[in-house]
Amino acid sequence: MDLAGLKFDDRGLVPVIVSDARTGDVLTLAWANRDALERTAQTREAHFFSRSRERLWRKGEESGNVQHVVEMIADCDGDAVLYRVDPSGPACHTGERTCFHAPLLEREQDCVTGDFLRAIAYLQRILRERKTSAPPGSYVATLYAGGVDRIGKKIGEEATEVVIAAKNDDDAAVVWEAADLLFHMLVLLQARNISIDRVGAHLLERAR
Numbered sequence: 001m002d003l004a005g006l007k008f009d010d011r012g013l014v015p016v017i018v019s020d021a022r023t024g025d026v027l028t029l030a031w032a033n034r035d036a037l038e039r040t041a042q043t044r045e046a047h048f049f050s051r052s053r054e055r056l057w058r059k060g061e062e063s064g065n066v067q068h069v070v071e072m073i074a075d076c077d078g079d080a081v082l083y084r085v086d087p088s089g090p091a092c093h094t095g096e097r098t099c100f101h102a103p104l105l106e107r108e109q110d111c112v113t114g115d116f117l118r119a120i121a122y123l124q125r126i127l128r129e130r131k132t133s134a135p136p137g138s139y140v141a142t143l144y145a146g147g148v149d150r151i152g153k154k155i156g157e158e159a160t161e162v163v164i165a166a167k168n169d170d171d172a173a174v175v176w177e178a179a180d181l182l183f184h185m186l187v188l189l190q191a192r193n194i195s196i197d198r199v200g201a202h203l204l205e206r207a208r
Contacts, residue, residue, distance in 0.1 A: 003034060007079040013049055014081055018091065020098075021070040021084040022121035027091035027098045032081065037072070044069045046083055065089030120196065123183065127190040143187050151188045158184055 008014050014037075018028040030048040032040070036056055039047040046059040046067035060066035067085040074081055092099040127140060134141035143151050158181040165173035189196055 003037060005078040006037075006074060006081070007077070008034070011051075013051070014079065016048060016081045016083055018046065018067065018083045018085055020118075021086055023117040025098055025117075026100055027067075027085070027087065029099070037081065040069055040072060040083070046085055059091075060088065063089065063093075065091070067091070120186070123186050124190070124196065127186060131190065140187060143184075144191055148188065148191060151184060151191055154184045155181065155188060 006014055012033045013031045014033075016028075016030045016032045017026060018030065019026050031051060032047065033049045033056070036047040036049050039045075039056065039058070043058075046069055048057055048059065049055070050057050058066075066088045067083070068088070069083050069085050071084040072081065073084070087097075090097050092101065094101075130138055130140040131144060134144075143154065158177060161177040162174065162181055165177045186196065189199070
């Protein structure tokens with residue numbers, strides 16, 4: 001790892017932004033010195049420098065909420081670093097998932113929240129695991145075993161249920177059935193080894 005291009009301040013520190021590698025949510029803004037960055041690279045566990053305690057510290061050393069570092073990136077000017085992590089628990093000492101939980105401006109209505117992205121990331125991980133190791137009676141395993149025909153039949157059924165719920169003007173039922181439809185769509189993509197990111201990229205391309 002080459003740290004030569006980084007610009008440390010007069011205290012030998014550089015700001016570190018920590019984001020969830022699965023959802024993109026910003027979890028923490030912390031500080032690191034050269035030693036903390038090197039320890040992070042060596043162990044793939046997030047290390048920082050505590051300005052209040054004047055010492056190196058590993059995230060989770062007291063709470064157990066370790067952050068596995070998937071990727072470490074410097075910004076274009078070399079004066080900030082990004083840790084993309086897989087967190088094992090809340091990032092904030094208050095117990096909140098992220099340190100950024102005090103809104104100063106209300107979120108716009110059409111903004112997709114982290115809840116949706118976290119759900120998709122979680123489901124993708126589970127669906128990948130079920131392809132190679134499934135517990136007895138796994139519903140997902142039975143869908144995979146039935147192939148595209150069985151999964152496609154379920155998608156057709158769930159799509160019809162969404163329409164019926166919408167026509168009945170039942171918002172809770174629409175949410176329930178839409179979740180079922182999306183779930184089975186994710187199963188189909190996994191069965192075909194198609195990344196949902198590929199679908200997202202195609203949607204963005206069509207929207208331009």
